[in-house]
Amino acid sequence: MDAKALSEVEEVEKDLKHASERFRKSKVHSTTASDAESGPKHPPPIKTNTKKLTFQNIEAIAVKKKGIRQEILKKVSGVARPGELTFIMGSSGAGKTTLLNILTGRNIKNIETEGEVIVNGRHMTPTEMKRLSAYVQQDDVFIGMLTVKETLRFAAKLRSPFKLDKVELESIVDELLVMMSLKKCENTKVGSMTEKSLSRGERKRLAFACEILTDPPILFCDEPTSGLDSFMSHQVIKALRQLTYEGKTVVCTIHQPSTSVYQMADQLILLSQGHIAYAGPAKQVDAFFGRCGYPIPKFVSSPDHFMRVISHKSFESEEEYNTRIVKIVDEHETMLKEKSGHSSTHSSRREQAIPDADSFSRTWWCQFYYIFHRSATQLYRERAVLMTKLIQTLIMSVMIGGCYFQMQIHRDYLPSFKGFAFVSVQMMHMLFMMPAMTVFWKDYPVVVREFQANMYSPSAYYLAKTTADSVQYLVFPVIFSAIMLGMANLPYTIYIITHYLVINILLSLNACSIAQSFAAMCGHLATGMTVLPIVCVPLMVFGGFMITYDAIPWYFLPLAWISWYKYGFEAITIVFFESHGQIDGCGDNSTVVEMSSQGNCSTGPAFIKDQAFEVSNLWIDYTVILAALLFWKILGVLAFSWRIRRA
Incomplete structure (x- = not known):
């Protein structure tokens, strides 16, 4: 090495030593008199633990x-x-x-x-x-x-x-x-x-x-x-x-x-x-x-x-x-x-046990909080995506609301109400299911690296990320529901509005959980998007709109039992009709043909029964939707954790 190169190397090393000493000083926490009385807040600094590999x-x-x-x-x-x-x-x-x-x-x-x-x-x-x-x-x-x-x-x-x-x-x-x-x-x-x-x-x-x-x-x-x-x-x-x-x-x-x-x-x-x-x-x-x-x-x-x-x-x-x-x-x-004169040997000296790789520096709740904060920051800064979803929700809700404009609970509108109730359930899936499927895959390599670096557990990331992402799916269903109710001329009470909003929110959260779970299980975005409709479409068919529950063949009944579409459809129908008395237009002057075409056209509870639903099933509907939401969330956590740990 010539003198000039040697001089450059010495200058670099001098600069490096200075920077290294400055960083080392930042790790030393001074102890004041008050600290001495109450005890040190941090362990005292120790000499670097050098390791020969x-x-x-x-x-x-x-x-x-x-x-x-x-x-x-x-x-x-x-x-x-x-x-x-x-x-x-x-x-x-x-x-x-x-x-x-x-x-x-x-x-x-x-x-x-x-x-x-x-x-x-x-x-x-x-x-x-x-x-x-x-x-x-x-x-x-x-x-x-x-x-x-x-x-x-x-x-x-x-x-x-x-x-x-x-x-x-x-x-x-x-x-x-x-x-x-x-x-x-x-x-x-x-x-x-x-x-x-x-x-x-x-x-x-x-x-x-x-x-x-x-x-x-x-x-x-x-x-x-x-x-x-x-x-x-x-x-x-x-x-x-x-x-x-x-x-x-x-x-x-x-x-x-x-x-x-x-x-x-x-x-x-x-x-x-x-x-x-x-x-x-x-x-x-x-x-x-x-x-x-x-x-x-x-x-x-x-x-x-x-x-x-x-x-x-x-x-x-x-x-x-x-x-x-x-x-x-x-x-x-x-x-x-x-x-050496002989083959190298190594010492048999044993050191203290090293903690397990999954002993994270922070508790699970701390991991959840910090990841949730980071995910919320990401979501806020992706304002273009949020604006696109908002515009999509507004356009779809206005177009669908226009189909049911000024719809009343009247004999002539009973078939239309069935469409109103079912499309509310269906749109909670169509609008939010596929976008929720992409929540992980842009950051998937980051999660693998951070898990391998012992920063957090996969379960903490999955639940924090999905929770932060779900905030938008609390807002968009409310916007959709408000436009739908505002354009229709249905009876408005605090009871009806509250239940309609809660049902739509739960269905949107369930749709997101299903999508995220399938994304975690399939491990590939394209595969997940292909497999998901194979599961969801049959359940939608037996949701009570295309065929009434009592007309479903016995060999397809299990699909109806687990169809969250059916329970959402039933819950919305019950909320609007359980307290409704005589339905307008269903008087004594109705002909037999007219009455048979509308079903049991008399009172709200009779209309509910005509759909093969039961008024007493409202809380059962809520329980099943919540159980489905919990099931898909747990399945997603297990699948995602398994995939990250084997990556």
Whole structure:
């Protein structure tokens, strides 16, 4: 390294140490005299709990369809020490991300693994490793409607080891913003794939900030410089280098770094075809390749040279490539034997048990409250979507209300009332069921990451998210009901209006719960939208409008028994007719033909009975609708929790 490059590295390290000390000071809570009398509010600051990571003989085999097995890693071993930045390098397909996933115990579905992952002499299970470390994955996923500061604030509330008051929370968030060079964009929305806002480098640094809130002793990063230019790559690795001054063990995969980025690494693990080609100090890799017979040419950077050596060139045969790799791997094993004199061993010392991965830092109710607040903020900021739903509700209610304009309880309007009652039930499903189905899937990757980071349980997220989303489905049914009642000329009493509103609200909430439950069970939006009508349409057919309850064939009666359409239709009919006396137009002058065409045209209770309904069934109808709502909500929670935990 020349004098100029050495000077630049020293200047960067000086700046990093200063920033690291500033952040470390923010974590120290001063104790006043009053605090001393009442006891400390927080545990006293302790020295950083450093962790040495060792992995031995890691093997990975991907199990694909039709029993095809592909070997990805072949007895890979290495060490990552506290206070050092370790790069895992290799060409595309070398197994870098797979190795990182095995070390972290995540994303290893359909992969058979063997080997040992050891931290300070303790053999780690995937559950323990998840609790002990933080993992910044290659794709940065966030809630796009939140600002940078709000994202950090939410993470701090749920991930801090102890509860923070408002002043301490803001202090830590501000220090992280400064430390990760995000202060200038703290009030900028994070954005999404379709709504650009933060740059890739800013999103990557925000991901680091969210992960280090818990002060993890080990930090893993998968391709932190992917898609970034050389300057932004340098800034991101600079942020990682900064964390090593806290005593953290930082391990990241990287494809082909620039010289300035490469010079920040302390340790290097070089993978090729699933083998370890080199594992040791980054400064000694040039000498190693010279020993293998591939000295670095003049005016060529080290990473460019050894990546070229271990990569498969298009003009060489598979045999030539394998011969070169085997030579490098054998030379590396010889070097290790010369260095150690014997195969490495590990201590059998055991450490204290690590808490289970599902022991969250906050209670379930705290998780629910914070997620509900975030979800409500999202909903409020999606005002264009809310306005669209409002316009849709207004248009549909006015059009349908126009069909029943000035409708009365009269002999001539009895068939129309049946349509009025049933369309009220049906529209609560048509208007709100499909929109509710999409509530999870935009944020699904975020939920998976946050659950894997031990922020909250899937049940807390599901119930908080659906509760916040359901607020709009309390308002829209009221608007629909008010327009329908206002345009019709039906009798208005507090009793009738209240029951009509409550029934429509319960039906809309039930429709949303059904949609959300099917979305969670199917796991794919298109599949859910295809399957849902298969269930709902048969239940609607036997809801009492297209065929009366007493005329349904016995083999279809179970569908009528569980049809919430039927119970909603019955409840609305009972509310309007149970206290109604003689129906206008059903006097003695009505002919037999007229009366038979209208059914039992005499009194309200007689009309109810003519529909094969019972006046005494009103509270049974309410009970069944509430039971259906509870059933779909519980089923949705179970399905969503299962899907998130196996993701």
